[in-house]
Amino acid sequence: MDEAVLVQRCVKGDRAAWEEFTSRYHRLIEYVVVNTLKSHRGKCDQSDIDDISEDVYVTLLNHDRQMLRRYDPKYSLTNWISMIARARTIDHYRKRKSLHLVSPSSGGTPDEEDTGFISVMAVGKEESPDSVPQKAEVRDLVNKVLQELPHRDRVILKLFFFEGKKYREIATILGMTVSMVASNVYRAKMKFMKKIQVSQSQ
Numbered sequence: 667m668d669e670a671v672l673v674q675r676c677v678k679g680d681r682a683a684w685e686e687f688t689s690r691y692h693r694l695i696e697y698v699v700v701n702t703l704k705s706h707r708g709k710c711d712q713s714d715i716d717d718i719s720e721d722v723y724v725t726l727l728n729h730d731r732q733m734l735r736r737y738d739p740k741y742s743l744t745n746w747i748s749m750i751a752r753a754r755t756i757d758h759y760r761k762r763k764s765l766h767l768v769s770p771s772s773g774g775t776p777d778e779e780d781t782g783f784i785s786v787m788a789v790g791k792e793e794s795p796d797s798v799p800q801k802a803e804v805r806d807l808v809n810k811v812l813q814e815l816p817h818r819d820r821v822i823l824k825l826f827f828f829e830g831k832k833y834r835e836i837a838t839i840l841g842m843t844v845s846m847v848a849s850n851v852y853r854a855k856m857k858f859m860k861k862i863q864v865s866q867s868q
Contacts, residue, residue, distance in 0.1 A: 670739035677734050681849070688723065688845030691747050695719050698751040706759045716844075718758050720833045722751050723848035811861045819854035826851050 667675075667686065675683035699718045703710035726733050737746055812820050818840075825831045825839065833847040840847070 669743040673737050677731050695722050695751045698748045699755050702752050702755040716834050718755050721754050723845050727852045822850050823854050
């Protein structure tokens with residue numbers, strides 16, 4: 667499939683196209699991550715490689731696939747992906763070097779789009795009987811909305827957020843690829859927040 671066509675199909679949410687995209691470029695992303703880490707640190711750990719590779723997928727999908735939409739077919743898709751992978755690796759290295767806290771689930775700090783999701787889920791995750799009534803109401807709402815989601819979305823959110831599992835662990839549990847998990851976590855979070863917003867407006 668032509669590169670430009672592949673990207674456009676991914677932008678439209680074509681799952682088969684996204685699978686082809688990640689299958690085609692997964693090794694490239696890992697290669698760039700490894701080489702960039704080695705050039706900056708002289709070494710690289712598999713956990714860092716996994717985290718940064720996952721972060722590249724999330725970067726491409728965030729904000730309604732905004733990064734994918736920016737791709738200009740005049741340029742090589744391979745070079746463009748390599749540039750993104752290198753940038754995310756350098757960001758990861760700088761955060762580690764400056765001892766910034768990094769999210770254990772995503773491999774990076776939460777972006778603006780995740781802030782609402784994380785704040786809502788953090789309250790929903792609380793189990794203290796001393797919580798104020800407002801928090802209890804939010805927990806009830808979180809549980810209600812989770813039950814309204816499709817089974818796979820519900821399972822993925824629970825594994826990702828409540829159990830703090832990495833994408834690779836979820837992929838093993840559910841028999842999915844890492845890229846599929848990244849895509850499904852993103853979609854599940856969007857569905858969850860839309861339902862939360864609808865419920866709060868009623």
